Amino acid sequence: MNELLLTVLTLSLLGAVLAVVLYFVAQKFKVYEDPRIDDVEKMLPGANCGGCGFAGCRAMSEALVSRDNIASLYCPVAGGEVMTSIANFLGKTAPEKTPQVATMRCGGTCQKRPKVNHYDGALSCAVVNTFYVGESGCAFGCIGYGDCVAACQFGALTLNEETGLVEVDADKCTACGACVKACPKGLFELRKKWPKNRAIYVACRSKNKGAVVSKVCKAGCIGCGKCAKVCPFGAITVDNFLAYIDPEKCKLCRKCVNECPTGAIHIENMERLPKEPKPAPTVESKVETAKNE
């Protein structure tokens, strides 16, 4: 009986003494951490995708709490609303950013850009890119082994087996930019997100001359510049035989789409403009053509 009592007493005493020691040690080595960091971290989506440029959501919330000016910090996954509520919570001004969406800029489907050789190495775009230009002979087009699909944490990318191209689900895309880093050909671009997921972009990255492009792909940009001429907003530039539509200047008027001879300008969730009917031949023009013939 005595032993039992003694054991219980000893242990209780030991516990009490250690508790006192631990209390003082904890006071001595206390690290102050802003409790708001935890709160902000809870408000962030917790994807730890790195889309904000920080190592994860914790690092991002530390930055949000510690910096005075948070205009440059933006979580693409959470979006504007969450950022505003975080800013209100912290009493700072929220960063303003238009929502963006990843865009895959290659239109070379298996039909338009037939394979000219067979690859049997490791199934990774990065590996293919170290070897050669790829199975189609186009040095700029989608390789189609899905490095971007593997990199996307939100399931927004799928590889369409029929076309051999990667497709973006604009509703799932958070514009974290993981695909932009993963694609060895640099096909992805974060572009302005229009309502109803409308989009218009040049689905080609080929900087080759038109003759070279049309040899390997029927859907490539040949750099003819017709789109740039017709654009009323000056949004289209042609550089190195490649047209580019500036998403900030473009107003989705779709005039360029009908001009493009190869169909390299893609539109999404919009109808094409009706083709303008050709003016009926007048008598004079008939005489002209007869003369020319």
Add this chain to the structure above:
Amino acid sequence: MRTFPIGGIHPHDNKEWSKDKAIEILELPDEAKIPMIQHIGAPSNPVVKKGDKVLTGQLIGQSTGYVSANIHATISGTVTAVDAYPNGQGQRRLMVVIKREGDEWMPEIDRTPDHKRECTLAPNEIIDKIREAGIVGLGGAQFPTHVKLSVPNDQKAELVIINGVECEPYLTSDYRNMVERAEMILTGTEIVMRAVGVSRAVIGVENNKPDAIAHLREVIARDNYKGIEVMPLKMRYPQGGEKQLIAAVTGRQVPPPPALPISVGAVVCNVSTAIAIYEAVQKNKPLIERVVSVTGKHLKSTHNYLARFGTSASRFFELSGLPEGDVKLLNGGPMMGRSVVDTTAPLIKGCSGLTVLSGEEAARGKELSCIKCAKCVSACPMGLEPYLLSKLAKMQKWDMAEEHNVVECIECGCCSYTCPSYLPLLDYIRIGKQTVMTNIRARAAANKK
């Protein structure tokens, strides 16, 4: 018999298809496309423009920097374009296109067939001539030879090693050179010895080429080449790797990068490079042609051609008769060669052979899981752990890959060859190596600032 100490494999050498075909001089192409980068280092700068007349051996690409090489016209005629054209991998590179008109040479080139052995030039004059001639390592690495032969002041060369190993299966161009052009190799070796200031040279030849060994020894004894010996080496791939050859011949291990072979006193040169050096120094002939084997089990005929650079790859395949069905066309041999996907691509300095495999021969096995058998570790001639490096590269753990010395990989392919699960180990290691090298360079550049 000597060989290198660690790793290595024993693939079938497959030399029988083309080893008995004497060197044929390929008729001059009507058009030559000459890339402005045929070497490791900075691309050369074209010094001709469309419409210019050029003579065979005339400088058309000026080297831009120390690690770079001159490029010369390989045929005479008119420059029809200076533009980007696809290379063997389909990547577009700047090339000078020459349309042939006759065969006129630069007047200073000595085209007489007689052998000229005496060389009284000083070492720096020899190196200057080599640099002017645009000579690069013809074994495949294409490293500018003048850089290799310029021994740094704080180091001393003790031995010249001439690489006649040709461990790559199928290829026979070095072998034919040793059998048919031994005098040129030996004089070239003497010139290299003179340039780096050593009195001893070893020609390493694998023992699957006994007639090359016998012939070289006979010529050495007959013409009294002093200080040059032929060392037969036990056949094992990749003995032709620079570090492996040094280990096999001298027993010394070259320390990891950035140390160079010169740190153990060795200067290594390929036999074909020795011929190019002989021609440049003794005959003033720049590097415009080389011996190329066109080989493969299923070809209608196999050849060893002496061909001008810029000749289209399709010309070689036409002359040899490609088999029906799927084929794999390789620039080089099956171990280290690169697939040729565009046959309009020209012959370049580093191409020692074109190998043709049938689809069946080239097929890779179905990829299974790694069973941790460590066969790749035993096979790696650099003592690396290929299974680990491959995994790290796949997971993009570049820092860890760097810690495990991925940059030491010589890309010989022993790991992929030996893997019982058919894993594409080297495919991933190569990305790891490239990325880590880029990171190291970026860090060095940042530190400089």
